Structures are given as structure tokens and as C-alpha cells.
Amino acid sequence: MSAAGAPPRRPGEISYATRRTMFLVAGAAFAAFLLWGLADLPAFGDYHGVYGLTLNRVAVEETHATSVITAVNFDYRAFDTLGEEFILFAAVLGLALLLREARDEEAGPPDDDAPGRVASETSAAVRVATLALVGPIVLLALYITAHGHLTPGGGFQGGIIAASALLLVFLGGEYVTLVRVRPLPLVEIAKAAGAASYVLIGVGGLIFAGSFLENFLPRGTVGELLSAGTMPLLSFGVGLEVTGGFVLLVSEFLEQALVVRRRRAGGPR
């Protein structure tokens, strides 16, 4: 792993020995600062965050959600979550733009055989196992999204779990099957609707409760599935957006890997 001997030096390049000395000096300084910082750390498990301690005490009573983290994500700091949601939205949008079919590319028949590689058929065991898992995973995703305000989880976690079920379809079936169970326009609509619903619920807060993303639904009884006001709705919005975003992301990559190939004639490589 370590380089045996110094590589041949180009003119103007810093020598290996100088670079090593520079690294040792910088590394020693860095280590000294880290140790200095470590010395002043509070003891393990000793927590003094005023904001966190306050929330732990008042969140359940105020929001009727038993998962304080979700209460922070979808109530106290719901606006931050809006920003995070749109980061994902913009990232997937940018990816789709980057990977769109360029002029010197054309779509060939879907093909997952690299030249020179003998592809083996997906075995029956893998097919059965993945097919058997798709249902439970979708159910788990729905459960985690719906119970975000009660137990750990929420829209983001549920959304990516749902998207991973689609990967299983690809693993156990074929690309063609995947395309059939994943109507892209519908996925795009789900993603956009999820992102839009979050903003619309926020506007609902502005209209009915006086400020953006303020809760405007009855809080209900603590611990029940339909409680904590707008939180479950926001959670489902995020879940839709995240599922759609991830499915689109993986689809774009799959398409690049399996379908799109460059034209033979012309075009710089």
C-alpha cells in the first residue's frame, strides 16, 4: 500500500521528503488542536443543551407527538425541513438534467451484459426471495411514514425504504419488468405532489393559524395514529417526494448503465 521509493520527479515538483515533512508538521499541529479540544469536552453522556432539554420537557404536551425528533422536524423546525426537502428536489432535478439523453447518444435495447462477460440468469432463489420481500418492505415503509410522530422514523426514512423496494424488483426481475412497475410520469407527479403538498400545508398554516407551517389541525390524543395535527400529513408529503426522488435517481442511473450508448460514427470521445 505504501509507495515503495519516491516516484520520478518532474521539474518544479516538490520532493517526496519535503512533502512528508510538510505533512508531519501539519499533522502534528492538527493533532495538538484536536487533543486540546478533546480535553475540554463534557463527560460522556453529559448533556447541557438548553434547547434540547426544554423540548424534551414540553414537546409531548405541546405537540401531542411522542417522537420529539419528529416534532422538531415537522413542527418546531418545519421550515428547515422544507429547505432540506427542496435540496433533494433540486439535486434530483439537476441529475435528470445532466443525464438526459445527449445528442451524440442513442438509446439501445436494454442490455445488462458487458462485452466479454457471460451473464448468468437470475436464479429462482433470488427471484422468489426478492419478490417475497417487496410486499413487506412497502408495508414497512408505509408503517414508518405513518407512525413518524409516534415512534422513530417519518417521511424521509419511510420514503427511502419504499424506494429500496424498487431496487429489489430490479434485482429479482429484469430491467423490462422494472420499467413496467415504474411508470415514470406517475413517479414524477408523486415527487412534485409530495414537494407541493408540504408547501401547501405550510400555506394552510399561514391562512388558518397565522404563520407559515403552523399547525392548524386538531392535535388529537397523545399516542394515537391520527394525532399531532399536521405532522402525519407533512410526513406523507415528504415520503412521497423522497420515494419519487430516489426512484427517479436510480432510474436515471440504470438507464445510463443499461440503455444509453454512444453512436459509433462521429462525436468526440
Add this chain to the structure above:
Amino acid sequence: MTAVQVVALGLVSVGAWAVVVSREPLRQAIVASFYGLVLGVLFMAFQAPDVALSNIVIGSVALPTIILLALARIGRRDE
């Protein structure tokens, strides 16, 4: 610190080391997948189940998949 937390920390440092040491990209993607799982266990042991859930799916499913697909794309010679 409980025994579970110590074990989780140890597993994470071994896992991170394994990811850095494996030089072959295909193998590295698989090792990184295991590392994502181990990191999820660490978050769980330190009472952050929300983060653990996200990390298990992102770190051990989504990220390795993207790497594998990118490798497949690069490895396929243009016909």
C-alpha cells in the same frame, strides 16, 4: 458507555479501515455497504434510531447501488 456502544465503535473503526484498504472499486462498494450497516448499528446504540434508519438504507443500499451502476457504465466499452 455500555458494552454495546463500545462494540459498535470498534466495528465502525474496523469497517472504515476496511473501506479505505480495499482498493478495487467493485469490492470497495460492497465493503462500503457493510460499513453503512455497521454505522447504522452505531447510531442505534447511541440512541439515534431515526438517523440509523436513514443510514442503513442510504449507506448500505442506495450509495453502493449508485456506485455499482456508475462502475457498470464506465466498465462497458462503447460498441
